[in-house]
Amino acid sequence: MEQAVSRPGEPQASGSKTISKPNPFARLGKANVKLHSRVADQLGLAIVRGDFKPDQALPPELQLCEMLGVSRTAMREAVRGLVAKGLIDSKPKRGTRVRHPTHWNHLDPDVLRWRVEVTDTETYLRKMFQIRRATEPEASALAAIEGTEEDHGRLKADFQAMIDAGADNDAWVEADLRFHRSIYLATHNEFFWPIGQLFGFGLRQMFAIAAQGSHRARAIVEHGDVLEAILARKPDLARAASLTLLGNATSDIDRIRHSPTP
Amino acid sequence: MEQAVSRPGEPQASGSKTISKPNPFARLGKANVKLHSRVADQLGLAIVRGDFKPDQALPPELQLCEMLGVSRTAMREAVRGLVAKGLIDSKPKRGTRVRHPTHWNHLDPDVLRWRVEVTDTETYLRKMFQIRRATEPEASALAAIEGTEEDHGRLKADFQAMIDAGADNDAWVEADLRFHRSIYLATHNEFFWPIGQLFGFGLRQMFAIAAQGSHRARAIVEHGDVLEAILARKPDLARAASLTLLGNATSDIDRIRHSPTP
DNA sequence: AGGTTGATTTAATCATACAATATTACGCCA
DNA sequence: TGGCGTAATATTGTATGATTAAATCAACCT
Numbered sequence: 001m002e003q004a005v006s007r008p009g010e011p012q013a014s015g016s017k018t019i020s021k022p023n024p025f026a027r028l029g030k031a032n033v034k035l036h037s038r039v040a041d042q043l044g045l046a047i048v049r050g051d052f053k054p055d056q057a058l059p060p061e062l063q064l065c066e067m068l069g070v071s072r073t074a075m076r077e078a079v080r081g082l083v084a085k086g087l088i089d090s091k092p093k094r095g096t097r098v099r100h101p102t103h104w105n106h107l108d109p110d111v112l113r114w115r116v117e118v119t120d121t122e123t124y125l126r127k128m129f130q131i132r133r134a135t136e137p138e139a140s141a142l143a144a145i146e147g148t149e150e151d152h153g154r155l156k157a158d159f160q161a162m163i164d165a166g167a168d169n170d171a172w173v174e175a176d177l178r179f180h181r182s183i184y185l186a187t188h189n190e191f192f193w194p195i196g197q198l199f200g201f202g203l204r205q206m207f208a209i210a211a212q213g214s215h216r217a218r219a220i221v222e223h224g225d226v227l228e229a230i231l232a233r234k235p236d237l238a239r240a241a242s243l244t245l246l247g248n249a250t251s252d253i254d255r256i257r258h259s260p261t262p
Numbered sequence: 263m264e265q266a267v268s269r270p271g272e273p274q275a276s277g278s279k280t281i282s283k284p285n286p287f288a289r290l291g292k293a294n295v296k297l298h299s300r301v302a303d304q305l306g307l308a309i310v311r312g313d314f315k316p317d318q319a320l321p322p323e324l325q326l327c328e329m330l331g332v333s334r335t336a337m338r339e340a341v342r343g344l345v346a347k348g349l350i351d352s353k354p355k356r357g358t359r360v361r362h363p364t365h366w367n368h369l370d371p372d373v374l375r376w377r378v379e380v381t382d383t384e385t386y387l388r389k390m391f392q393i394r395r396a397t398e399p400e401a402s403a404l405a406a407i408e409g410t411e412e413d414h415g416r417l418k419a420d421f422q423a424m425i426d427a428g429a430d431n432d433a434w435v436e437a438d439l440r441f442h443r444s445i446y447l448a449t450h451n452e453f454f455w456p457i458g459q460l461f462g463f464g465l466r467q468m469f470a471i472a473a474q475g476s477h478r479a480r481a482i483v484e485h486g487d488v489l490e491a492i493l494a495r496k497p498d499l500a501r502a503a504s505l506t507l508l509g510n511a512t513s514d515i516d517r518i519r520h521s522p523t524p
Numbered sequence: 525a526g527g528t529t530g531a532t533t534t535a536a537t538c539a540t541a542c543a544a545t546a547t548t549a550c551g552c553c554a
Numbered sequence: 555t556g557g558c559g560t561a562a563t564a565t566t567g568t569a570t571g572a573t574t575a576a577a578t579c580a581a582c583c584t
Contacts, residue, residue: 080343081346084370101452102447105369107453130404131397135397142392191389192392192396194369
């Protein structure tokens with residue numbers, strides 16, 4: 001597994017026109033992740049970070065290859081991936097330019113990860129809660145209507161796992177996230193799914209914090225209310241219960257965020 | 263944009279060597295669209311159509327290249343794009359397999375387009391309205407809170423365009439779509455944006471139908487109410503107005519859908 | 525039976541050549 | 555001089571072949 005053949009892709013004495021500004025790409029680590037994927041990470045991160053402004057052309061392919069010490073194949077495949085995520089757009093002679101952020105697939109896991117790495121957590125969490133507040137009550141209502149027995153069974157299991165978690169904070173958070181994701185799945189509306197996946201990223205830490213102390217007991221009751229309404233197939237009740245749950249979760253986190261450093 | 267235009271659909275004459283199983287890919291038309299993009303279209307369509315079940319491996323690279331008559335470069339880049347959209351996943355020796363639909367980026371414009379081509383309109387529109395009903399009222403409320411003067415100006419302009427459309431149905435529909443998209447933009451929450459883009463695809467036709475006749479007058483009033491509430495920065499009012507608007511739009515379309523063939 | 529090794533298949537990466545295509549710059553004619 | 559077509563040119567797109575790395579399966583050995 002350990003390959004001694006370290007070919008670090010050294011940006012060898014380029015010589016000619018040594019550019020004054022250090023390139024915005026970090027050295028590519030030797031993970032077991034594929035090369036084009038690592039390249040895409042570097043590029044995506046640089047773009048999301050704002051190293052290249054919208055409508056600005058990236059350096060030409062060959063130059064990028066040189067900067068990162070990879071072949072054109074790897075670079076092209078990385079670029080192709082970013083195009084698919086809506087970050088860039090490439091045409092012959094015109095170059096590959098950054099698209100306006102409105103076109104980015106902000107719900108894509110990679111894009112999300114890059115943004116989390118460069119954006120301040122505060123505003124990002126607020127935005128996550130905004131969309132969650134919009135979708136989750138409706139998703140709960142739909143889960144009550146459209147959810148199959150299997151969906152409902154999974155919800156029950158997730159809820160049980162939350163209870164069983166006991167003092168284990170990690171287990172609690174995982175079960176919590178699963179519970180909410182299961183709600184989105186139970187809508188049987190694929191447009192809800194990507195939003196359900198969203199919270200696994202930035203929210204783990206916050207959930208873990210919010211899960212401590214006395215909130216735990218109330219959280220169980222409120223999750224139970226949502227579950228009960230869904231199982232009883234009462235959409236309006238489910239929507240209401242979900243709203244209550246979210247309201248309290250938000251204020252919990254607000255309170256924690258403004259309290260002395262954890 | 264890079265919208266694919268080719269609508270070949272031609273079940274081409276199987277031609278030379280008659281293979282036992284007909285390949286699920288249509289002949290690639292020579293549009294001005296790039297080759298890898300057309301290949302991605304074929305593959306994506308075939309996957310979304312269900313020609314390859316989840317967890318099932320596609321034919322190996324070389325075989326796929328042969329089937330579509332393209333080089334490995336083109337094929338690889340197409341595959342890379344589909345991986346980026348979450349449709350497939352490829353590893354050496356394991357092959358490239360279709361991922362479970364829960365992982366697909368259903369809000370991606372291409373994925374959406376493929377689904378629209380193979381899914382029946384009925385259920386698809388219902389799902390669109392479900393998520394729209396979840397997000398748009400909240401988006402309107404946020405637009406009232408977070409929207410800048412520029413955002414509000416754009417909203418006003420879009421509304422004016424709806425009025426100016428007069429008898430021009432296309433102009434009305436375009437303005438209508440722009441109006442709603444502007445609401446999502448005004449949230450200043452990038453997670454809402456992809457949902458706002460969604461409706462430009464399947465809904466144009468429906469909007470055009472629903473825009474006819476007496477509905478037009480009422481629609482203007484209701485859009486005006488939403489606009490007014492947003493400009494006045496009254497989130498609760500905006501949310502309520504948006505809900506009314508959506509409720510009527512839904513029932514309009516319901517009514518139309520169940521009426522004799524348009 | 526269980527784990528280890530090795531062979532095999534498949535994707536991943538590199539390198540190179542050539543084609544297509546926007547942009548830019550030039551030169552032509554009115 | 556000014557507008558317009560046209561050639562030069564830079565940059566991405568496509569094709570091909572060779573080599574490397576990785577996952578699977580089967581045989582093998584304990």
